Amino acid sequence: MPGNTIRDPDWWRGAVIYQIYPRSFKDSNGDGTGDLNGVSERMDYIASLGVDAIWLSPFFTSPMDDFGYDVSDYEDVDPMFGTLADFDRMLAAAHKRGLKVIIDLVISHTSDQHPWFRESRSSKDNPKADWYVWADAKADGTPPNNWLSIFGGPAWEWDSRRRQYYMHNFLTSQPDLNFHNREVQDAVLSAARFWLERGVDGFRLDTVNFYFHDEQLRDNPPLGTGEMPSTVEASNPYGYQSHLYDKTRPENLLFLERLRALLDCYPGTTSVGEIGADGQAVELTASYTEAGRRIHMAYSFDLLTPQHSAAHIRRTVEEMNRGIGSGWASWALSNHDVKRVASRWGDGLDLSKFAPLATALCASLRGTPCLYQGEELGLPQAEVPFEQLQDPYGIRFWPDYKGRDGCRTPMPWVRDNANAGFSEAAPWLPVAPEHRELAAFEQDRDEQSILNRNRAFYAWRRGLAALRTGDMTFLDAPGETLVFTRSCEEETVLCAFNLGTGPETFRLPGLELENLNAPGFAGTAAGSEISLNGLDAVFARVKG
Template sequence: MSGNSYEWWRNSVIYQIYPRSFCDANGDGIGDIPGITQKLDYVKSLGVDAIWISPFFKSPMVDFGYDVADYRDVDPIFGNLEDFDRMIEAAHERGLKVIIDQILSHTSDQHPWFQESRANRDNPKADWYVWVDPKEDGTPPNNWVSVFGGGSWRWCTRRRQYYLANFLKEQPDLNVHNPEVQEQLLADMKFWLDRGVDGFRLDAVNFIFHQQALGNNPARPLKLDEKGLPPVNHYDYQWHQNDKSQPENLVFLQRVRQLMDQYPGTVTVGEVGDDNTHKIMAEYTTEKRLHMAYSFDLLTEDCSAGFLRETLEKNRDVIEKGWPCWSISNHDVPRSITRWNKGFSDDQADARAPLFLLMQLALRGSVCLYQGEELGLPEAEIAYEDLVDPYGINLWPEFKGRDGCRTPMPWTNTSDDNAGFSTAKSWLPVSGEHQQRAVEVQQDAQRSMLNRFRALIEWHRKLPQSLATAEQEVIHTGSELFAFVRRSETEEMLVVLNLGKTSDSLQVPDEFSAARNITPALFSGHVVGNNLNLAAADACVLLREKS
């Protein structure tokens, strides 16, 4: 159900590769670009359209590549530019598009730009980062706080000023209000486009600009947890009105689109994290800005039918001609099979995993699938002494960070080579539970999670072309049956998923009374009379041609 060749990204399935943990070709315990190349046949076998590769740029790796020290080079732990070029060529030979991460809001404090900028107040790059004088009492200029904990302002003794760091102190924010910085960022994107990449996933895209007036963020009413305590991370104590999502971003993203349009068929997908994500997604994916955007709305712990209905209705109300990309797992949140199955047994969780993929594939938008999700990998348990993520280390023990979803990909059911990932000790330990779900264990098992995922992606490919951009309407069932309709000029498709623990039924809407059942073979939902009957974790899809 992909779009035309120019808009291949509409309804595409994108497979996210976290390179540190995918495959280690040189035996140093860290995944690399040659390792990705070795496994492209496997990726192709999934039926996906593209790969998104998380950062591999030269970096001190304080935030594992999201602290860039050189936008135009590969970090030696991942290989070199020649390795990257070979990987691009191999992917294209297999019909796979390649999307890479691009970080436009901040760099590493080891980047030569920042090294020069912090030296004094009058060097050529003095205004390339966000520098601010202290208040009269020496305190920071406002109340902004960092996503990873602590204040957003860090003191520099050389300039006697604060610099802005919305994430770690080692990640100073670029001053993208400066036209020179904008030109440099666009030139660095062009460098990779000229090497053949098919697009960019823009990290924290709504953080690119800050409010120049530096107004305080207002306090946010606190949501107390089940113990009556406020949030663990004090980032959640504010409405972030002034430190991100500024109107200047819209103008800059139009410049990004102008660059992309010089390379037909390339694409941008933006990561949006804010309180009003649907509105921002709509703004960012219209008026010739980003092609698509995804938010954290489906990366939360709630996957009830009521929550999904509310989320999709909010999206539909504002997205209009914009385009969402649906993701339920990535390298920043616990894996979906753990996060979305609280209160369910392991067997129930395994049965529900294909249900969630079917939902993603049937929704209006594109799909981003995180490595290992196709194996049904649960969140890995990581001992405190094995943690490497500064986010988790800073907020331990109430927040364990992101290491549990970043552990190495299990390829084999053997221990001496870390489940086929590396012959050396891996940078994060391999989960024993993951090893039992390795690719080689599932490869030839017809009903394995891996082959169920492959079958669903193949089913998605065979859907009528007209449904690729069809409108979407949620049906209020009043139960844990999650239902929606996709409508094009020539076809209508009804999708019903049972997210509850018991069987349930739904009266078939009149217009679907004579519809064709196109439910994927691994589900058994069926119509009896006027009722659609679904067991727990079951689904049904009906298709009717309009007269």
């Protein structure tokens, strides 16, 4: 059982989660790759941000074809990142500072180096023969259906030993587990229990709607007439199918109930699912996070897109609030898979204004905000030359899509150091030159820096229950302003954000406002009038 005392089992509602990509956070042993001891070394920094929990991207044993999202042992640490003892020390360091620890659980697929798959592919009648998705070829030798891999090409790979195809939604070295087999479910739940017993506070569930496939292996239909490709990178043919049969199957709900029952045996633990939903984000978030039954919260990619107008954000969030029922959303503007928000939404803007505004906006929406490492510094997307790319996704689709390396470059800690304080050796990805001026310890010394404005906002937010768990109602506002209220018991807080660069002044008839003087923002609220500079915000108590 977890060793830390649980005071509030619902601590995760409105908590701020800080995502750490370990291989790019801090290298402690000089091999050019970040590790768990590096996370421990920077735990005081993490705690200083005012976040409530950390989410660690995978650190399990892996051949690293997809940087740890191809697991070959669910119950050990890859030597690249350290040892189980290093993990335990890191966990204790986080708990000592009041931080929860959520780890990435990647169970829709494994590495082809996992002992389960090695046994499964050895014959058609071994004990694990049905642990993965195997299918015979069509009469002409082609794959069993038209399913595609997200990483390009068919979602099927021929195996000469079994003389069958196996399914892979991602790389060919990432075979999909067969969740229709109860033994597979038991095995991945056992792996989850292993980490819960060590004291983790929950899981981020990678590709949570990919666990089950259609047992009949029916072809996916094409997108309907007039529909646009579902992926941002339209050069990928995956986006031209309607994914009815290769993911998001109804059987998934029953497995999530089994997972929730396990988590409920460890009071105070939580779960956040990643939903790749192709237009079904609201429906799936509602069903997957139904209160008390399945996972605790989920996030989609609806705010991880290039679209960022006030109208788009309002429409996205309103649709989620309206359709989520008893469930709970999580919101992110950046992560390890998408272009950083400072470049995706803030291109051409003053980042010293835009970055704190974006952070505050995400943390003010109804749900649980995730902050990706470096986002607190306002880091823009790095440009990684083709010859230094590591991401197989980017290498495959270059130059139309440059992959995910640009958001995964090393965390800059100091300006005047060969590798920005990340490592004493050449790092696995180059340090972006433009990141040096935004280095964490450089910003730490400047009270008006992006980092310190974000810290101040999170500290201020802690005192307002309405911003963490309150209901949310949008109000009409002009131009690129986004205005809504958050209400909890007797407290109602109005939040107004100007996403445009020009000033905005307007009235909200019928409201009596009292400026709460949120740190780092110059907007004013008095009576019913709101006044905002460009890229500014104001928070006000609604009186009466």
